[in-house]
Amino acid sequence: MIADRDILRVSGLTMRFGGILAVNDLSFTARRGKITALIGPNGAGKTTVFNCITGFYRPSAGEISLTHDGGETHRLDKLNDFRITKIAKVARTFQNIRLFPGMTALENLMVAQHNALMRASGLTFLGLFGAPSWRAAEKQAIERATFWLDRIGLRGRADDAAGNLPYGDQRRLEIARAMCTEPVLLCLDEPAAGLNARESAELSELLRNIRAGGTSILLIEHDMSVVMEISDHVVVLDHGVKISDGTPREIRDDPRVIAAYLGVEDEEVEKVEQELGL
Numbered sequence: 103m104i105a106d107r108d109i110l111r112v113s114g115l116t117m118r119f120g121g122i123l124a125v126n127d128l129s130f131t132a133r134r135g136k137i138t139a140l141i142g143p144n145g146a147g148k149t150t151v152f153n154c155i156t157g158f159y160r161p162s163a164g165e166i167s168l169t170h171d172g173g174e175t176h177r178l179d180k181l182n183d184f185r186i187t188k189i190a191k192v193a194r195t196f197q198n199i200r201l202f203p204g205m206t207a208l209e210n211l212m213v214a215q216h217n218a219l220m221r222a223s224g225l226t227f228l229g230l231f232g233a234p235s236w237r238a239a240e241k242q243a244i245e246r247a248t249f250w251l252d253r254i255g256l257r258g259r260a261d262d263a264a265g266n267l268p269y270g271d272q273r274r275l276e277i278a279r280a281m282c283t284e285p286v287l288l289c290l291d292e293p294a295a296g297l298n299a300r301e302s303a304e305l306s307e308l309l310r311n312i313r314a315g316g317t318s319i320l321l322i323e324h325d326m327s328v329v330m331e332i333s334d335h336v337v338v339l340d341h342g343v344k345i346s347d348g349t350p351r352e353i354r355d356d357p358r359v360i361a362a363y364l365g366v367e368d369e370e371v372e373k374v375e376q377e378l379g380l
């Protein structure tokens with residue numbers, strides 16, 4: 103069977119908080135094996151969309167479906183966050199770092215594989231007695247953690263407390279931790295926030311590697327150099343509504359996007375366009 107080109111389809115997504123319409127009838131798709139960026143000015147609704155996709159919020163209306171390579175489709179708007187991670191295989195990171203700072207880098211990656219280890223122990227205390235199934239699963243978990251420590255260049259710091267690592271390393275460790283759950287879709291909320299130029303370049307390299315490995319990525323990002331450099335497809339939100347959708351180049355040249363970022367009203371778009379010579 104040929105896999106569906108789109109891994110994620112969001113259709114008519116609406117999210118209300120009392121009188122606030124944070125996301126209004128939003129539709130877009132994310133392609134399989136590609137990097138899709140969700141951008142927009144502050145308060146545009148990006149994190150709310152992420153929270154709906156990853157089950158932190160139940161949408162007020164709309165459908166979110168994720169299709170695995172084999173054709174199996176999951177309605178994310180109907181699943182809770184636990185099942186979205188475990189069954190639909192969607193992983194996420196947050197705007198603020200949420201590592202366990204007192205645990206080592208390796209331990210942080212092992213904790214992410216807790217579900218697999220528990221399954222191998224038959225959900226009992228067999229692990230404590232070193233049952234063969236548990237030992238095999240533990241070996242595999244260590245191998246996977248080591249693989250990701252290598253990928254992010256932190257093998258040599260495996261035993262250091264995560265909280266003592268430089269900020270950029272912590273950001274990459276968080277992404278590695280999400281990858282240890284073997285997601286089909288990785289959702290990253292502002293991964294480049296607070297990074298210096300060298301750390302941003304390392305992040306871009308890591309995300310390209312993850313894409314090359316076949317994992318699809320959905321990314322919220324304010325750092326336009328990262329967005330333009332690595333995204334295959336960009337969706338632009340403003341006031342909860344999609345205002346543009348296309349390649350990074352198409353987005354960059356879209357007067358509606360420029361106007362939204364400059365904070366001007368619709369009727370001024372033409373003026374901005376003229377001023378920029380578009």
Ligand SMILES: Nc1ncnc2c1ncn2[C@@H]1O[C@H](COP(=O)(O)OP(=O)(O)OP(=O)(O)O)[C@@H](O)[C@H]1O
Binds near residue numbers: 143151
């Ligand atoms: N839990 C909530 N309760 C009430 N209003 C909310 C809630 N979450 C978000 N909002 C509102 O929804 C709108 C969209 O917010 P959201 O955080 O999704 O935007 P954003 O594009 O991610 O912004 P930023 O780039 O600043 O992170 C804002 O007006 C915000 O105040």
